[in-house]
Amino acid sequence: MNQSKILFITPTGGRTGSEMLLWYLLSRLSGKIKTAIYTRMNGELFANHSTADQTFINHAKKGFIYGIYEGLYHKLFKITPEEKKVERIQRKIKADKWYLNTLTMPEFAKLAHQLKVPYFLHVHELVTIYDEIKYEPFKFQLDNAEKIICCSSIVETRIKQMGYQNTILLHSFIDTEKISVKQSPNLIREQLNVPVDAFIWVMSGSMNLRKGYDLLPDLFQFLPKNTYILWLGSVKETGVLHYIRQRTKLEKLNFIEIGEKSDEYYDYLNIADGFVLMAREDPFPLVMMEAAFLQKPIVGYNSGGISEFIQEGMGGVVDSFNPKDLSELMLKIQNQSIKIDKEKLKNRALEFDIKNQIGRWDNIF
Known part of the structure; x- marks a missing residue:
């Protein structure tokens, strides 16, 4: 051969x-x-x-x-x-x-x-x-x-x-066979001191301005007090990080840096009630598909690939980079005024599973 x-x-x-x-x-x-x-x-x-x-x-x-x-x-x-x-x-x-x-x-x-x-x-x-x-x-x-x-x-x-x-x-793809959840979401929430009635949004990725993590403090101005946002990913020690930490401390914002959690990544992603992408530009983020596979509603700015992926019943996209506009969409999901179809989320992720993509890669090589 x-x-x-x-x-x-x-x-x-x-x-x-x-x-x-x-x-x-x-x-x-x-x-x-x-x-x-x-x-x-x-x-x-x-x-x-x-x-x-x-x-x-x-x-x-x-x-x-x-x-x-x-x-x-x-x-x-x-x-x-x-x-x-x-x-x-x-x-x-x-x-x-x-x-x-x-x-x-x-x-x-x-x-x-x-x-x-x-x-x-x-x-x-x-x-x-x-x-x-x-x-x-x-x-x-x-x-x-x-x-x-x-x-x-x-x-x-x-x-x-x-x-x-x-x-x-x-299109980028994921391997859903690698997505394994082993820990109880409630136990992790308890360890993070997140109240039982809180709505948790998770963000994920590496900290840089393109990912929009600097917009987080302003977003909290428009969200109810029981809203938490968790950052799952590596931390970049720059002045912007100091800016966020200071505002988090002084304004008592419900923002938690989880870190990378390589071995427990999916356990922490799974504690989310919703997944938020704040990127100014993002071609086709893998974590968006992972969140969908775990049946988490997805919201974000119209930063690139998210608008190719999100369909009705999966969350939504806002056509601006205004935190107020994004918060309004997040609130609709928190208040359940937007219907979320969890099976549609999972099935959409499966369309981008490696099993459904690998044949095309074999062919080009």
Whole structure:
């Protein structure tokens, strides 16, 4: 049997949405496809639970001294130490194709081109991320990709608006077999000192301004006192975090930082009465589908993929970024003036289960 070999390159190897998707994908690809992964950081997901046939991890600790070393190395050899490492990996495994997981690694598009290895570019980002990548590398990776995989319709629209027609729309997916709830929601609520009559909204993700977590304090102005909002995810220690913590303390807001809770993630997600997405921009968040599978009503700003996913009876989307508008929708769900169809939520999530998506991925590889 002829096997195609793919080298998957990913930014952190941790539990980001794009990397969880890749982790699911590698566990289910056809036996006709040999997989190798290179992760640019020692993230615990692929370091400890890799699903690829071969795993290569960059253990270099980047910092000031490494930056000097990298600069000198590049000046001497016209290539970075990391690029040289990936070149050695390619010579060793002789991958037929590379897969670049996210837009954030344009240097590997250039390296693939130099090595004459065709590559797929998987785009999980919208325009705010474009602003973080330099002009020429950004253009190069799109110009030279064999295929541009887009995780949602809005992502594909933005790529096509730049003139690229070699796109494939493959919505992000989840693996519902991985969603396991073991702890009692009431017990966890008690441990968090949340009153029995409280309505809990859960948010999830990594803290950054794109996710809209800075809008939380203003949202509480329009919600009843028995409303709690819990943040499930990593904490980024910046001035914005201090701003939120100070307002939470001084205004006595019912906001709780839960943390990542990697091993208990679904137990904590399951304590929600509803799931709220406050992102200003979000292509097609995995946690939205996970919440739907757990039959949680979903609300959010019209930030991207949420409007492709939400249907009548599942919650709702507001066409602004005004906390007052979002709070009005949240109150309608809390007051049960919007009918929620829990079976529809679960069935919609199942449409984006990996079992229903994997055939298309096998075909493109």
